[in-house]
Amino acid sequence: MAMIELAADRRRGSGKELNRKRLVQGKVPGVIYGKGLETRPLEFGRRELEKFLATARRGTVVVKMSVSDGADSKESFAVLKEYQTDPLTDRVIHVDFYEVALGRKFRIEVPLKVRGKAAGIEQGGLLEQIVRSLEVECTPDNVPESIEINVSHLGIGQSMHLGDVKFPEGVQPVEKDLKMTLVSVQTPKVEEVVAAAPEEGVEAAEGASVAEPEEKEKQ
DSSP states (O other): OOOEEEEEEEOOOOSHHHHHHHHHTTEEEEEEEETTEEEEEEEEEHHHHHHHHHHHTTSOOEEEEEEEETTEEEEEEEEEEEEEEOTTTOOEEEEEEEEEOTTSOEEEEEEEEEESOOHHHHTTOEEEEOOOEEEEEEOGGGOOSOEEEEOTTOOTTOEEEGGGOOOOTTOEESOOOTTOEEEEEEOOOOOOOOOOOOOHHHHHHHHOOOOOOOOOOOO
16 A cells, blocks of 8 residues: 655654644644654644544555654654544644554554445345454555455355455454454344233223122012
């Protein structure tokens, strides 16, 4: 998949007050870290970062990041780890990136997308997607935007498992249980109609015997 380029500057100084000033100036603080690497504080231009996040939300992307540190500039490759937003404005206020090395495998969550209409739906079945994403192991240049599975052949009571998935070349699932269910077509629930029991008072009235009036004593 194509990599997205993103520019960043080495962030100097820390603290809530400094970060507030950066946000006012249109800068968003963040960090980049990785296995065996130091955590480096960064800052990003808000417009460019939000444009990237709009793309990143639609799938998994690898970032080719150019980090400027004064007169020097260093190129890094990373994936978006997480970001924080302001609860009132919903605007991003902090972002974390995980640095990866080209040619070296790492683990990442990839969305699982269902394609096709299961045959069992036409028979009244209900499609249930049990797994929404899969953790895979691959190199940064092989990260897929998503893993797709076609469910059009599934009838009622049938399922697709991890072992049924064909992964792209160079991509392997971390999960080793090939019988793990991803999606299934469930039998529709039939609502039983139970006849209402007669009310106790009515039943008693219908089943009760009526006493004959006592005869008046003959005079």
